[in-house]
Amino acid sequence: MSDDLDAIHVEDVKKYYGATKAVDGISFSVRQGEIFGMLGPNGAGKSTTIEMIEGLRAPDSGSITVLGMKQPQQKQAIKERIGIQLQTTALYPLLTVTEILDLFHTFYPNHATIPTDDLIRMVNLEEKRATRSKNLSGGQQQRLSVALALVNDPEIVFLDEPTTGMDPQARRQLWDVIRELRGRGKTILMTTHYMEEAQELCDRIAIVDHGKILEMDTPAALIRKFFQDVAIEFEDGITDVDAYKNLPGVINASIIDGKVTLHSNDVPQTMGALLSRERSGTANFRDLNVRNATLEDVFLKLTGRALRD
């Protein structure tokens, strides 16, 4: 059950839209000062869950506690102490970065705020402070929207797919911002559908699909739990996964978009079998690659599909 160190406590929360079970009984806790990631494909129920915790949507049933306060009953008081970055952030397109941040400062008359200049520095927008928001690049807009979530120096920061649509460089810049927030002792609840991002940033991860949490642990523990093994990847004309399942050492096999992934606990055995197939002419491998298992593999194993489907 909930203890004093929990910044967020969610218990058996459900949200149905007609026959669609958007969130179907989710429970978890986020400890103070940790980065907790919800990982799942689009439509898995991540955003609905995070928005119920933020108080933007009301759950059909279940209980949500944020900083010891009940959601949605104490919605207004909670909003004072949390910072929200929404998935699609629309801002005043004709106002400048500074003007928008200054405006948001006035929304927290009863709460200490971080000065606009500091916020701009934190998200590296110094050169764009006088630029109108519609003239910012996608990554810069996203960083502005993170800055908006930090105006009231919140105890919990909610980031809903903060790096979606960013190029790799912009993504890494934002990761630095998020790490700095953890350095300041903030609790962060974020959603993402990038495995790499979850693996890089998050202390703990919940893998979500079809409105339920499938697994929840640290990234390393999740990988260990499912794979004491190595992944072998290649392309092949064969689309029947059963052709690989019975190879020696193979414990799991999948084919996504023509790409075969085998998990093996005995790489020499498996490789030997694959190579003999090649020699006998019954197979034709391309782009053969052997690597350690990642969260992507965990996800694939749990849901039977790739994350970005």
Next chain:
Amino acid sequence: MVISLYIAALKEYLRDRTTLFWTLAFPILFIVLFGLIFSQSGGSTYTVAVVNLDTGPTGQRIVQVFQSPDLAKVFKIKTGTTVTDENAFQDQLKNGKIDMVIVIPPGLSQNAQSGQTTSVQLYYDASKQPSGQIMVGTVQGVLTQINQEMTGKAPLLQAQTQSVNTTTLGAIDFLVPGILAMSLMQLGLFGTTLPIVSLRERKILRRLGATPLPRWALLTSQVLLRLTITLFQTALILGIGYYAFGVHIANPAQTAGIIVLGSLMFISLGYFLASIAKTQDAASGITQAVNFPMLFLSGIFFPLSDLPDFLNWIVRIIPLTYLADAMRQMMINSTPSFPITTDLAVIAGWTVVCGILAARLFSWE
């Protein structure tokens, strides 16, 4: 909070060049078009040609009366004495250069002396209402006067006309209050509903809703913004009307009051519509559905008495009827269709009801 939101929204507004252009252009186009159309007729005089083919004293007397200073306000008289003149005038009448040709037939004086009735011919374009009626009426008045002179009988009944208004009003004066009421409605409806729905569609409202910002603060700042824009545009319409077309404003202070109340009413109606419209398309549909019946059933373009009875109940519930009536009363001291207290009560009622509904139904997303 309210002030900073208001300033932010105002900056957004002023930085959008297209919107700003129409904010200025719409009222200017409006008043200039209506002004040019309506200041031509009504207030101005008619050009009338009198062709006197009679050579006796009666014909001369008729021409003399038409040329009297009293009639000069209404009629600009041209005269002729031959059939050639008459043909030339008839051509000008067909070209629209003159409004009426009056032909005094030859032998009218002799006929009058022998007690015979003679017809004076009036030629005019009957399709041009109401100027035709005004001219015919005036000519009949002149002929009656001359009849009396000749028969020597004093009239037993005489109508003494006296304008209720102290100033002379042109057609534009009767139209401007209605036009103003109509523009308040359109500014309120289109200027409020569509931008609000757009704020919601662009999810700006949703972002604001994720902060502790109270709903009333956002609504208040938006109402202030709309009010500023509407009052500015109304001032533009009235200013141009006053300086360029000599529009009269009998009670400026009361008129200003009615304008503020009227815009508040339509802004609150606009918010109500914005809270039931989900998308931009739905919003334009709904605003048009409200706009059109109001335009035609509120007595702005034609008198309420001309409308069929079965539409009467609509006329009596739509707010524009009362706003236009109040505006006319304040601007030109017109005869009220309803007591001013009724007008004000209805306007206040609509404002409050729409305001409450908007506050209850308004959603951030």
